[in-house]
Amino acid sequence: MYGTIIIGALALITFIVRQLRMDDPMLEFRIYKYPMFALSSAISIVIAVAMFSAMILMPIYVQTIRGISPMDSGLLMLPGAIVMGIMSPITGKLFDKYGARILAVSGLTITVVTSYYFSKIGMDTAYSTLVLLYTFRMFGMSMVMMPVMTNGLNQLPAINNPHGTAMNNTLQQVSGAIGSALLITVMNNQTTVKAEELAADHLHRLQLKYNNKS
């Protein structure tokens, strides 16, 4: 298992070194010299982890645990998507007027709060509550992604803009994939731990019952 990770890391290092030495690189890594671009790139990587993992966890919760039909669980996510669509031109205007920081901070605050509520959902959380939470979470996300990215790209000189976009997209996909793999592993481990705990508890109670009878 570690072999593949090491091969991957070596290949990545070779790629970066090669790109830095080329006269006309495929992917310009020097764009990280611009501090705001580096920061915006870091933020979008972190957000991608949170966003993609929720995208995978929601269907598991809604369909497997709650047994809500695929149709209804799709409808659950629809308002969130609509809100994202409606918000994007509005966010653009707000960005021009107030700048990225205030938007990103308020959007991320919404995301943090709604994510926290998601960590409290139970077997009997109402469907409408789920819709509301998911919609608000998407609303928060929509205020973060675009402004942060635009602010970072603004710092790059025009020649480097394509490199910036390419770099951001690549890193977002990669971090989303790694992040969701990581969080699903966390989920599976926690599920196993809790299942064992519950089973042991159940067994214990059965034993007590048996002892009392005899």
Place this chain on the structure above:
Amino acid sequence: MNEAMLHGINFTFFISTLIAVIALILAFFIKRVKPNQEDKTDEEVGVQHVDTGKE
């Protein structure tokens, strides 16, 4: 079994809350940058920006 899975999902959402908090902290360091620096393409632009970014 479902109960155990629910616990797993709740826990994972808690972790993703923490990840979002990291993003929130990073977001406080965002500064506004003015677009269009066509004439200066050197590394100095980056350095200059840190100073002038807070307009």
